[in-house]
Amino acid sequence: MSSAKWRVALLIFNGAWASTVYGSLELFHSVNLRQPKDKQFHCELVSANSQPIQLYGGQTIQSDAVIGDEPYDLIMLAHYWGDFQDLIEQYPTIPPWLVQQHASGARIAGVNSGIFWAAQAGLLDGGRATTYWRHLREFELRYPKVQWQANQASVEHSRIYSSNGQNASMDLSLHLVEKFCGASIAAGLARDISFDSRRTYDLNLINIAGFRQHRDIGIHRAQDWLDEHFTQSIELQHLANQIGMSKRTFIRRFQKATGELPSRYLQRLRIEAAKHRLGNTQDSIKTIGMGVGYRDISSFSKVFKSLADVTPREYRQRLRPSGVKHIDNDV
Template identity: 80%
Template sequence: MPDAKWRVALLIYNGAWASTVFSSLELFHSANLRQPKDQQFHCDLLSSDNQPVQLYGGHSINGDTMIGEQSYDLIILAHYWGDFEQVTQQHPEIPPWLAQQYAQGARIAGINSGIFWAAEAGILNGGRATTYWRHLREFEQRYPDIQWQANQASVEHAGIYSSNGQNASMDLSLHLLEKFCGPSLAASLARDISFDSRRINDVNLINIAGFRQHRDLGIHRAQDWLDERYTESLELQHLAKQIGMSKRTFIRRFQKATGELPSRYLQRLRVEAAKHSLGNTQDSIKTIGMGVGYRDVSSFSKVFKSLTDVTPREFRSRLRPSHSHTTSK
């Protein structure tokens, strides 16, 4: 097997949920199979010692290796259901090791309650995160220096990622694949596993998935409207009227449910659609920008960079360097 580009650790410990370990492992394996001559990931099942790990479902497995001096690019923390105080006493070496890995540049992904390891390590202090809803109140009390985002299915803060449910954990894994390998590969895998049947087929909405995890039916209707008409001009007054709200109430409820203003959510929809086109078509940047609802390329580029940290031209060149000089006009 050729050398892998990225090293990934899937941390296992007593009480971890096997489904949140192996679903991520198989997704990264699928990414490798798409590019067999250019392996993207080397994945280790990582345990704190050489003893068998007792998973939540009752099965016992051994890690591939133990935590030590090896550095990783990404560390995935499995979901856990049990006594957090007890498990931290069983594995006291995990939090300082995790803090060291983060300081060395590793990205940390806590699947659902797995994020408590990052909180325990102190690397989330002053930051934002989400977690499985049943554990949210407990974590708010245990880690008061963290802003817990109850309405967000996925949260990213300073290279630390978190999710709050089984579907959200798959979205999170796909989001991480996009971060490491680009949107084209991630979108291809997302289509194969049909991770959310509500998504529009021709739009790569991995980064939008977290904004649907709420119970406000009126805002869901507004999001349905925006998902279908994101290329059109938005009049908040008109949209609010469509769902029977005043403009002021609509903006307040939308932000409470999703964590975003309606206008910013619309920008995210447009940018995700543009990213898909940049990676999968040869259309010019101007054509793509106008196609997702912007009147000029300058406005499109400004919004695109504010959400991705790169310009559309830079984004395309990273995905398709051999095409960038002919398609970026």
């Protein structure tokens, strides 16, 4: 038995993309190399049976283990290209295995189209996920009980993670490193491997996914709208009217469903977007604050510290290598 803290299964099957298998494997290996005396991850290539696996690029590989009762802390589901119905028929034991592992506490991460396995297992029914754009329509038709988030880079629902592109899959893996090992290790690793960490998206639903764990459809609609328009000046009365509620009813139902007032939820959306920009752009703190919806820097800094426990400047400094300075003349 390995002495590593966390056991990771990288599920492989015919048609899996090697880059999404080995990319994650090498990322976790890099974490181990940073702390050789305190190994974090024990990774295994796992398949449904002992037969050789032919990857998308034509290479044939053999798994390290076959699925069974062995528990894992994290299961990575590789991106694939092909007929998913054919995969289901080839590997009927994978979905029930995922159900068993998830019930035992495992986190499950589907890289792009790999999330289909979790949907097939029923683990996303009533929940949210994203996927590669080419597969989105197929997934919507096949799994109508899942709320597919086409415009989100990464989404989490009940310990199940999904991503919708090559850059997003790397971000997803880094996020999982943070979950298991902490922000400091994840930030250091990101600096080492990301020669261009800028992204075209700002908001990552992973950090606010807990506020979606309810069944109020009207409030889900309101949250969908806020997710898309959080940088704008928002009147709660206008939002309440859009979903057919009085302002008083809207506030009451929103707080009952999410545990937060709508105004506080909006602040969380803005601060999560600001965190991303602080870590991935050279924009000034004032520019970032105004860009996520705040009219002045003092309000932005006050809200940021109330939710992140540090100021925007301190948060950015945590993500910068020692000795690297960033000039913010406006704070």
